[in-house]
Amino acid sequence: MEGIADMGGTEGWGPVHPPQGGEPVFEEPWQGRAFALTLLSIRVSGQNVDAFRHAQERLDPAAYLDDGYFGRWLNAAELMLTDSAILAPSAIDARARNLHGDHVEEPPIPEPAKPDYAPTAEGSLRAVDVPPAFAVGERVRAKNTSPPGHTRLPGYVRGHTGIVELIQPSALLPDTNAHFLGENPQHVYSVRFDSRQLWGTGAEPFAVTVELFESYLETTS
């Protein structure tokens, strides 16, 4: 889907922040709690890592950006838990207010409605029983599509042509897995794009490789 998360090539972010030595893993204690809570919430909500990434994509820009990486995780955890009706939509805020000294009524616990979903195996790697449609060295084009739901096809490569550099292990398709519509295993390709193909003749010379699922690609001939 179009949204804040698909950042490749977008403008207006200012300078990068050079690495600082000695940065702690969690700069504030809540960040560690949010990290662990979110990992556990994926399971508690009966969802999966692709649904978690899609939950992040669905956040509005403020919820995505304002409290940084772990704030975005917490907000995505809330979305997964409310989507699966583990929590009522206002439950976290009501409890937070009460922790803050307010006396607000908390919503009742809803009837859980987890997705009808179970993985067929651990992790994301899955066998595919047809040979890869594309070969190493072949020219391929990333489809110029705008899927309405989750996808791992970044906007900046859509419609552009590259070369298959590597065939990676086949894996389940995030586009359907994130929506609990099946694993649809596919071949995965590392496709090498030339910077001038992506950004025009004035671009710095370099290459970028992107892992693309077979259904994201089409032939150029």
Next chain:
Amino acid sequence: MTTDGSGGRLPVALRTEALEQLLTERGLIDPKVMDGLITDYETNVGPLNGAKVVARAWTDPRYRRRLLEEGTAAIKELGFSGPQGEHIVVVENTATTHNVVVCTLCSCYPWPVLGLPPSWYKDPAYRARMVKEPRKVLSEMGLELAEDVRITVRDSTSEVRWLVLPERPAGTERLSEEQLVPLVTRDAMVGVAKVKAP
């Protein structure tokens, strides 16, 4: 997303505490499991793991070959595997080729060898710009590459995770594997820095 009366969200630390309470009091999560996860990523799963992989590759040519051919298996030989490390591909930086890793769509990162990503890697400016002007971005981060160095940016869009095998610095020929480990930095294994001789 609900807001408070002033139009902003409640403080994130408070909301985190609220969520932990809500899930704990219903027995849906165990705070001890949370503590274990946090401690693990604070103390065990970090860039020291990757540094051990790199130092082994620098001192053992057969291991280096296995690492570049079958990264996941070679890394597992040293005991490192787990979430966000299902399939790790190792690419080598040399005097003329330079790989640098980014995740433009979220902040995918090879946790078993590097731990959780540092703040600069998660920063929108890094995610947005590394695939458009890497030489300029690397320069802003303190790495000036010669004009003839070919740059390949690795955008981590699937579950494939990339690890950079940095170039072994000149002047370290006499150092042992154990002496090399502390020289190898996280930044070099992502490709935004080089390893410096001591």
